[in-house]
Each structure stands twice: as structure tokens, then as C-alpha cells.
Amino acid sequence: MPHTFFAPDLAPDATGYTLPEDESKHAVRVLRLADGAPVVLINGRGDMFEAAVADANPKRCALHISAHTHIPPRPAPMHLAVAPTKNLDRMEWLVEKATEIGVDRITFLRCARSERRELKLERLEKIAVSALKQSGQAWLPRLSELMNLADFLPTVEPTTTFIAHLEDGERTPLSHVAAAPTGCTILIGPEGDFTPAEITAAFALGIRAVTLGDSRLRTETAALAAVHTVHVARELAGL
Template sequence: MHTFFAPGLTAPIHTLPEDESKHAVRVLRLGLGDEVALLDGRGGRYHAAVADANPKRCELRIIRHEAMPPRPYFVHVAVAPTKNLDRLEWFVEKAVEIGVERITFLRCARSERRELKLDRLEKIAVSALKQSGQAWLPQLDEMTEYATFVAQAIPETTFIAHLEAGERTALAQVAGAGPGCCVLIGPEGDFTPGEITLALGRGIRPVTLGASRLRTETAALAAVFTVHIARQ
């Protein structure tokens, strides 16, 4: 069954935007009575049927609505974007498929990318939502200064994954408690000693994702996966 993203959906009739209407009618060849699935990104799953196969304004009649509750814990990753956008897009896609509530992009001292446009990443997140059947679209934050983010973080549920020497706890050992967690992932050159000190001074705890030195996007995805495993 074909799935469409329908933010702000209101029953009993939903009209697809022109680009999706054209895709539905001209490419997918959907006709009167054909059934589709709709996701509103806020926990709503809908079963619908084509009421008017107009390639400019395809109307869908809502048949059934299922409200999916949010996850009982949140997963938030704050990551320094990679210089190569393909790698960042890969992370966003896979994180949404696995399940993540929020992704914040950090501007760190060693960041390879200083600016970021969210338009394409948001489209990739929507595509991953439809492909995976997840009901909740994650929040994607604009690029945020590292110091600003750390100052606003909740220490009890925030962790920093860094590679500097010192005592660190495995994320899997601490991610299973509380309402969820936020994990900070640095750029390829890691966080600077000053950035680590700033986080620790706020009460943010240092964690490790294992013995391997991971690429930024791999570490960010590993953090998402680890939190889910810890909650099982």
C-alpha cells in the first residue's frame, strides 16, 4: 500500500498537494477507490481511499484513523554535521527509520561544516518516516552553537561521547534509566578539551560507544541504536 505524508490532516477528506497528486495519479496510477496510507508525523496513521483521482488535486477519503502514542522515552542526538552532506543525510535517514525524537546540529570549534540548510534533510526524514512506518516525525533543529546548547541542556539526561582520556561509562549502562537521553556527538576531530570541560562542568556525564574510533555519522547512529537496546 502506498504511503503519503499528510501534516495537518483533517478528516473526512484530505487533498494531496499538486506534486504528490501528480505522482499518485500519473506515476502510481491510483484511481477511484484505490486505498492508501497516510501519516501526519504526529502519531496519526490513516487508512484512506481515492475519492477524486485529479492529477492536480487528488482527494482522499479517510476510512480509518489510528492514533499511535509517543514512545515512553525520548532519543535526542546533538551532532556536529559532517563536511560530506551525503554522510549526514545517511545518518538522518537511518536514525528516523530506527526511531529518534529530536536531532540538533551543533557548531563546534572543530566543525567541518559551519552552516546547514534543513530543507533537504527534512525531506529525507519524511521519506524515511514513510518507508519505515514510524508515526512520529522527529524535530530537526537549526545549527546551534555548542556552548549555547550545553548551557540549555538538562544534565541528568545528557551525555557527551568523546575520545579524550579519562573515565567514561558505556552509554548502554546509563541510557536505560530516566525518561530518555540526549547524546552529544562531536566532529571528526572530536570535541576540544575546552568543550569537554564545559560539558562536564555542567554535570553532563562522559560516555563511550565502544572501543572503535567511529566516524561522526556512525557514532550518532550507534548512539540512537544503543539507547533503544538499553530500553528493551
């Protein structure tokens, strides 16, 4: 298969593109792409381009674009809102795997029991780009800055937002409610779970409780399980 390169500034009507110096060096020196070698370009906004190397220069590798395809966004987008773990490696793993499976937006939440109070998105965004290229998808998920749960809750549509928590009480399996035709938002708490007050605040807005099964999952495992569950539910519903 042709190698894929990320070109975020590439317009749909472009006929050529020059890779940045680091990507040019990787393409020519590492991948050993020569003139005429086929490649794929994606801009993370649904556009995919068939191209070929026109000038295998390790500093300015020029590409000629021969075809363009636009893939529309998912009609039922998924928004994952998750409290990042203290160990950032586990969030990097989550972003990688969630991007591979397919998620439209990830918002990072600062909760009462959060162990991580600050978060820089630069490395996570690079991991998302790498996962996008590897998985062959066309839409790069939007990563939103860390924000307080209390500020986040009023911004979502409560009828299609669900909170996964471990407190006692009635909870619906996520698979039963995840296939909303307008998409959904899933809230995953920190390793110590949401506090009763945070859960009550969500309920007060009309957000419903869901369960991901009987096992007690780590934060990143629960988040990835939620992404997969939503995908399966949407496929079964034909969305």
C-alpha cells in the same frame, strides 16, 4: 502494502484529504492509483489514517478517510545532538537512517573543530519525511537549527545527557546508562572530536562521558550507533 503519504496539516477528525499537485501526480501517474485504491496518511504528529482514493485526479487526487489511529509519543524520547560533517551527504544518510530506527529530535552543533559552519534544514527535513513514510512510523523527528555548543549545553538536563568523546578518562558504556525513563540526550562531536575545553565545559554542568565501544567511528557512524544503542537499552528496560 498501501502507499503512505505525508499530510502535515491533517487533523485527527478529518474525513477527507486532497493531495498536493506533486503528490497527486506521483500517486496517479507514477504509482497508478485508481479510484478505490487504499492508502495510508500520516501527519508526523502521531496520527495515522486509513484512506482510499475517491477521485484519481493527477492534479488534485482526493482521498476518503475511513479510520484514524493515534500513536502516543515515546515515553523516553531520544535527542541526538551532533556536529554535522563537511560532506553533507553523510548527514543526509544519518538523518535518513536515524529516522528509520527512531529518533525524536536532532540538533546540529557548531563546535570548535567543526568543518561545517552553516547548515540548511530544508533538504534534511524532506529526507526525514521520506524515511518516516518508508519505515511506517508516526512521529516525525524535530530537526533543530545549527547552534553553538556553548549555547546548547545549558539547555539540556545534565543528569540524562551524555557526551561521547575520544579523550582519555573514565567513560561509561552508553548501553549501561541510556535507558533513562524520562529520555536522554547524546552529544556526538565533529570529525576532530570535541576539544578538551568543550569536554570540560560539559563535565562542569554534570554531563557524563560515555563510550560506544573500542572502535574509532566516523561522526555519522557514531551518531547512528548511539541511536541504535539507546533503542536496544530502552527495549531491554521495557520503556
